[in-house]
Each structure stands twice: as structure tokens, then as C-alpha cells.
Amino acid sequence: xxxxxxxxxxxxxxxxxxxxxxxxxxxxxxxxxxxxxxxxxxxxxxxxxxxxxxxxxxxxxxxxxxxxxxxxxxxxxxxxxxxxxxxxxxxxxxxxxxxxxxxxxxxxxxxxxxxxxxxxxxxxxxxxxxxxxxxxxxxxxxxxxxxxxxxxxxxxxxxxxxxxxxxxxxxxxxxxxxxxxxxxxxxxxxxxxxxxxxxxxxxxxxxxxxxxxxxxxxxxxxxxxxxxxxxxxxxxxxxxxxxxxxxxxxxxxxxxxxxxxxxxxxxxxxxxxxxxxxxxxxxxxxxxxxxxxxxxxxxxxxxxxxxxxxxxxxxxxxxxxxxxxxxxxxxxxxxxxxxxxxxxxxxxxxxxxxxxxxxxxxxxxxxxxxxxxxxxxxxxxxxxx
Amino acid sequence: xxxxxxxxxxxxxxxxxxxxxxxxxxxxxxxxxxxxxxxxxxxxxxxxxxxxxxxxxxxxxxxxxxxxxxxxxxxxxxxxxxxxxxxxxxxxxxxxxxxxxxxxxxxxxxxxxxxxxxxxxxxxxxxxxxxxxxxxxxxxxxxxxxxxxxxxxxxxxxxxxxxxxxxxxxxxxxxxxxxxxxxxxxxxxxxxxxxxxxxxxxxxxxxxxxxxxxxxxxxxxxxxxxxxxxxxxxxxxxxxxxxxxxxxxxxxxxx
Numbered sequence: 001x002x003x004x005x006x007x008x009x010x011x012x013x014x015x016x017x018x019x020x021x022x023x024x025x026x027x028x029x030x031x032x033x034x035x036x037x038x039x040x041x042x043x044x045x046x047x048x049x050x051x052x053x054x055x056x057x058x059x060x061x062x063x064x065x066x067x068x069x070x071x072x073x074x075x076x077x078x079x080x081x082x083x084x085x086x087x088x089x090x091x092x093x094x095x096x097x098x099x100x101x102x103x104x105x106x107x108x109x110x111x112x113x114x115x116x117x118x119x120x121x122x123x124x125x126x127x128x129x130x131x132x133x134x135x136x137x138x139x140x141x142x143x144x145x146x147x148x149x150x151x152x153x154x155x156x157x158x159x160x161x162x163x164x165x166x167x168x169x170x171x172x173x174x175x176x177x178x179x180x181x182x183x184x185x186x187x188x189x190x191x192x193x194x195x196x197x198x199x200x201x202x203x204x205x206x207x208x209x210x211x212x213x214x215x216x217x218x219x220x221x222x223x224x225x226x227x228x229x230x231x232x233x234x235x236x237x238x239x240x241x242x243x244x245x246x247x248x249x250x251x252x253x254x255x256x257x258x259x260x261x262x263x264x265x266x267x268x269x270x271x272x273x274x275x276x277x278x279x280x281x282x283x284x285x286x287x288x289x290x291x292x293x294x295x296x297x298x299x300x301x302x303x304x305x306x307x308x309x310x311x312x313x314x315x316x317x318x319x320x321x322x323x324x325x326x327x328x329x330x331x332x333x334x335x336x337x338x339x340x341x342x343x344x345x346x347x348x349x350x351x352x353x354x355x356x357x358x359x360x361x362x363x364x365x366x367x368x369x370x371x372x373x374x375x376x377x378x379x380x381x382x383x384x385x
Numbered sequence: 386x387x388x389x390x391x392x393x394x395x396x397x398x399x400x401x402x403x404x405x406x407x408x409x410x411x412x413x414x415x416x417x418x419x420x421x422x423x424x425x426x427x428x429x430x431x432x433x434x435x436x437x438x439x440x441x442x443x444x445x446x447x448x449x450x451x452x453x454x455x456x457x458x459x460x461x462x463x464x465x466x467x468x469x470x471x472x473x474x475x476x477x478x479x480x481x482x483x484x485x486x487x488x489x490x491x492x493x494x495x496x497x498x499x500x501x502x503x504x505x506x507x508x509x510x511x512x513x514x515x516x517x518x519x520x521x522x523x524x525x526x527x528x529x530x531x532x533x534x535x536x537x538x539x540x541x542x543x544x545x546x547x548x549x550x551x552x553x554x555x556x557x558x559x560x561x562x563x564x565x566x567x568x569x570x571x572x573x574x575x576x577x578x579x580x581x582x583x584x585x586x587x588x589x590x591x592x593x594x595x596x597x598x599x600x601x602x603x604x605x606x607x608x609x610x611x612x613x614x615x616x617x618x619x620x621x622x623x624x625x626x627x628x629x630x631x632x633x634x635x636x637x638x639x640x
Binding site: 038039040046047048051108109111112114117118126127128132185188189190191338342344345348 | 468515536
């Protein structure tokens, strides 16, 4: 009787969660219809800041997608058995994140009905062409790997042999999706903030910190909500990976700061000044960028001490801090900071509008819905076993 | 170690493929160019020079801007964030930030300078466009297909001169009088100066140059050594915007 009541409340909570996600998706869709009717004028974007929240979210979630390699690689190449179950959860997270990326690109287009021109008139000299191949391939690979693994587990049979080469290929492919995404920006002349050879390494380091941090948070949430335990050792190993990636990311950011400010080349200093000090009276992003710095340093301190890292509430705080910190850095500062000041030195204020933010939240809700459904199916199969 | 090597190979392979693709496209376009211009004596490369001294003769003159914008149905939006401009003015210090000293800024810094698309020899906007909606023609004009553009604005991020505008909204209500000889645009596409390609096709020069009473805008063929433009560039000191980026602008400034 008690058990029955338990499932009932759990199920009520589950449907409440699904309903609220659907509500946010509906709100986002309505705002997108508004954008379709009036154009991108409903966003806070402008002639000078022509890319904003949409493209920044895309960049951030490519990182989340790529980070699945941090569980896939130890499990398949080093036979690290503790990551067995986490690997499937990671692959499903990758499928979700790439889907969100595609949606973010789609809502950013001025003429979405012409999207298939990318396929009809492929341009190999455009990095966007390679990004489409990289992301499309990665989505397909992870969807196939996750589906095949789940079906095999449900039928109590080993995974078919042909999937192994696909898994091995997905490892360098994961690195490629974020490298190509960095090349979208780092090859542009006249955008000093992005024109740096360590943009791709920085993207990878921040991805391998934020992605596994999110996976740890998801596992902790699963344990609380469903009782599924990913295993203490697996979580701790993931925490070590996050620690290394975060330290490397902080190092790379400091290396950028050194080059910009020791060389004192104005074009390189300006973007950092805009983000961290404020330029021409625009200080809008300054507190957020410093919050990002503060959170990443606090998280690093919490993670560096093994005793603190082993404490689950503390680990959760550190992971949340990393996720927020890297979201601020990559999902906000990176794109806007690269566009301000403009090539003509203009400092243009960019504030996302309500419809724009609602569309972004709607896509986040699509992601949350996908991950909820995927994990529910997975856990029910594991429970049966 | 194994992964790093594999990644490196994959990535260098990717880079090589992209490079090969680009080279192939270049070679092919070069080849077709050779085919079509076999009869023509010399290739054309259109260029322009703004004589800043002459341009300043009449204070507040905007004839060229008005001529261009009315010819090309450029909408007029009051709000700076969403404006569309093909040719416009900016203070000297914004256009040539490196050509300033602390002692010249007071006088030169705020002087207005005309800007338009530079019609680069190697345009970054063309390289990044994922749908081939913008390209450099054989005569050097960088043009846009308004019907193919998907509005991703990658070209706006790639242009180091801020020459491109995006239609954030339907431009048609903001056009005072529509010129029926030139298409109006729809919302969601990028546009910019086209060196008056539609007038060039009829043997006319650009509308801005024609409208200038001071003859401050000189248009011509950079490949013709005896063209008015080349003679001007020989006799007067001229600069390009950001030549260090290697884009090869076709627009020159006589300072």
C-alpha cells in the first residue's frame, strides 16, 4: 500500500513536471510565431550585435554534446567498467544537446524556410558546412549507439559487434564537433576576441568541465527522484575529470588575458575591457562576467581537495557553480564580447528581449523533456533487468 | 596518445578537405572565367576612390547617400539598431583608428568619411556563406542573391568593415518611394552596396559617383592603367581600410 502511494505521488510529480515543460515549450513556440511574423526585430539583436543569445546557446550546447566523450572514452577505450551505465546516460545527453543546437540555429535564421539551401548549395569553404556535417553525424551516431544499446539491454542480449566501430568513431567525432564550432569564430578577420588559436582548445576544456558537471548533477537528481545510483566511484571519477578540465580552462583563459594585456594591442584589449571593466559607459555584462570568474574559482577550490570533492552536497554545489560559470562565459560573454566593440568601434547595448528569452527557455524545455523521457525509458529497462 | 594522434589526423584531414574544396572552387571559377573572357581583351576589376578633401567641400552634403538609397530601395529606419545602409558616413577615427595621433585627432578625428562595401579581392563574406548567396563576380563586384540568403548573418560576423546590413523586419513600409527598376527586399536577408551592378550592366556608372557635384567619388576599372581611377591613384596618396587583413579592398581613400 505504501509502495503504491509512493509511485502515485512520484507519478503525479512526474506529470506535473512534464506539463510545466510543455507549457514552457508552448510559450516558446508562440513567441517563435511572433518572430516569424515580425522578423528578428522582436529580439534584442542589432546591426552591430548581429548574433546573440541564440548563437551563444548553440555554442554552449555543442560543448555539452561533445562532453559525452568523457564517459565514452574511459569505458570503451580503457574498459573502465564503472562508467558502464553513465556512458548510456552521456550518449542520451549528447543526443538531446545536439537537438537543442539544431533548434538554436534554426530560430536564429532570418529565412528559416530556406534552410535546405545548405544542402542544395553545399559550400565546402564555409565552416558552417563542416559544422552541419559534424553535428549531423554526431547526432546520428549517438542516436544509433544509444538505441542499439537500449534494445540489447531490454532483450538481455549483448550489443551487436558492428556498433563497436561506430562507437570508436564517435570519440574523435566528439572532439571534431567542438573544434569545428570554434573554427566558425576563430577564422574571422577583424574579430580580435575570437581570432585566437586557443579558441578550440578553450572550447574543449570548458566543454569537458561543464558537460560532466551537468551529468553529475543529473545523476544526483536521479538518485534523489528514482533511487537509481550511478555508483560512488563513477561519480568521483567524473568529478576528477571535471577538476582537470576546469583547471585547464582557467589556465587557457588566463593565457588569453596575458596576451591581450601584456601586448597592449588595443584591438585585443578592448573586448576584455568591455566584458570585465566596461567600455563607453556600458557595464551591463561586467557583474555577470565577474560572477563567472568567481564561481569557477570557488568550484576549483571545492574540487581540488579530495575530501571536499567526496562530500556529495559540496560536489553538487561545485558542479552547479561550474555549469553557471561556463554558461555565463560561453552562453553570454563569448558572442556578445566578440561583437562589441564593432569593427567600427561602436559599443552597442544588447539586451535579450522577452520573446527572445522565452524562445530560448522553450528550447531548454525541449531539452529537459527529451532528457526526462530518455532517462525514464532507460531506468525502466534497467529496473526490469 | 592514441586518441590525440587519431584526432589530429582527422582534423588535419578535415582541414585539407576544406582547403582542397576551396582550391577546387577557385580553380573551377578561374577556369570558367578564362572560358567566358577568352574574347575580351582584358579582365575588368571595378574599383572606387573617395577623395576626402573634395568630399568635405560642402558641409553636410548627403547627395550620394540619398542617390544610392533611393535607387536601391533602401528602407529608412529611425532606430539605429535596425538601420540598413549601403553608403554612409562615420567619423575619421572610427574608419581609420590606426591612422590617428594624439595631435591630429582634434582636427581629423571627427571629420566625416564615406563608407560602403569594399568589394574585396578575397572577401571573407564569400568564404563563410554556407549557401553561396554572396560571391565575388569576375569583374570584382561582391554581390548577394536575396532569394537564396537564409539570413544566418555569418557574413556580417565575417566582414571586418561592418559593411553589411540585415533586414530585421519587413523593409517595404519604410521605403518612401519605390524605384520599380530595382527589387525591394524581404525581411530576414542581408544586403549591402552592390557597386550598382544593375547600372553597370547598362553601361552606366554608380549612382553615388554620378550624383556627386564635387567629383569626390571616382569609379573605374583598376585593371586599366589609363583609367581615370588609376591615374588618380598614381598621382595622389591613397589608402585602403585595414589592408593588413589581406582582404584586398577595391575602395581607396585619397586622404
